[in-house]
Amino acid sequence: MAFQPLLRQHVIPLAALTTGFVVLPKTSAHADQPIADPIREIRIRKPIYDAPSIPSVREIAATTPPPASGITDKPQDEPSxxxxxxxxxxxxxxxELKRGRLLLHRWAVRSEDAVNGGxxxxxxxxxxxxxxxxxxxxxxxxxxxxxxxxxxVLVAAMAGSIISRNRNILIRFxxxxxxxxxxANYVVPRTTQNVGNLVWDYEKRFPVVADNHVRISQGVRHFLETGKAHSQMGLAMAEERVQGVTEAVQDWVKKGR
Structure with missing residues (x-):
């Protein structure tokens, strides 16, 4: 019994000494040595209780998905x-509207071209x-x-029709x-010549008609030239006979004197 109070007197100071060694700081601090960065020491100091950290605004914005409306500054990924x-x-x-407009425009252009061509x-x-x-x-x-x-010219043509009224159809034509x-050749020769040239221009488009025209015109010209030559020959013969008769009458008159 006397041993227990003695043990208590020696154990308690020993426990206090052990606790002092545990909490003893490893680095010695001097009174004249200032703290290098007191604000940093305050920031890195851990709180007494482990309170949950509050995320910052940037962290919230980085982890928040874009809105469903698509209105955002970040460019959207284009579809593949x-x-x-x-x-x-x-x-x-x-x-369909484009095809209809093109078809209508094409028909309008064709119609306009057709009207312009006409x-x-x-x-x-x-x-x-x-x-x-x-x-x-x-x-x-x-x-x-x-x-x-x-x-x-019209009166002359009507007169020819009246003259050939009782003849066959070829003569009447x-x-x-x-x-x-x-x-026409006698009254309006220049106009008749112009009409003949115009008719010849149209006849040259059809070679058969042009050949027949040339053949007929040559026959008519040959007939006229032959008739003219015969008339001149007959006139010369008549003049020669008249002259012979005149000379004979003159000789007879001379002899009668």
Missing amino acids: ATTPRRPSPTDRLAN MDRFMSAEHNFTSTIASLAPPKESNEKLLPGGIY VTPIITGVTT
Whole structure:
């Protein structure tokens, strides 16, 4: 019993000494040595209780996914080009409208070209007609007048038709033409020549008609030249006979004296 109080007196100071060695700092601090960075020492000092750390605003923004609306400063990843995209009803409607507009424009252009071509042909035909009629008119220095000359030609053709009224159909067809052409060559020769040249230009497009025209004109010209030669020969013979008769009468008159 007397031993226990003695043991207690020696054990308690020994425990206090052991605890002092445990909590004794390993680095010695001097009173005149200042702390290098007191703020850093405060920051790295651990709290007494392990409280959960609060994330910063940057960490929250980095871990938050982009909004569903797609409005963000970060560029969105473009879809892969290899992924086929089915056309939407709006795209199909746009394609149909485009095809319709192109078809309508093509038909409008064709219609406009057709109208322009028709007007060009009409204007060309009108120009050819007016230029042809103008080319048939006689020049001013010829002093030909178409109004009385045309009436004379028409009257001559009607007279030829009346003369050949009781003949066969060939004579009734040819006689007015001959009388009209003859009168035209006498009354309006320059106009008749222009009409003949125009007819010849049209006949050259058909070789058969042109050959027949040449053959007929040559036959008529040969007939006229032959008739002219015979008439000149008959006139010369008549003049020779008249001269012979005149000389005979003169001789007879001389002998009678």
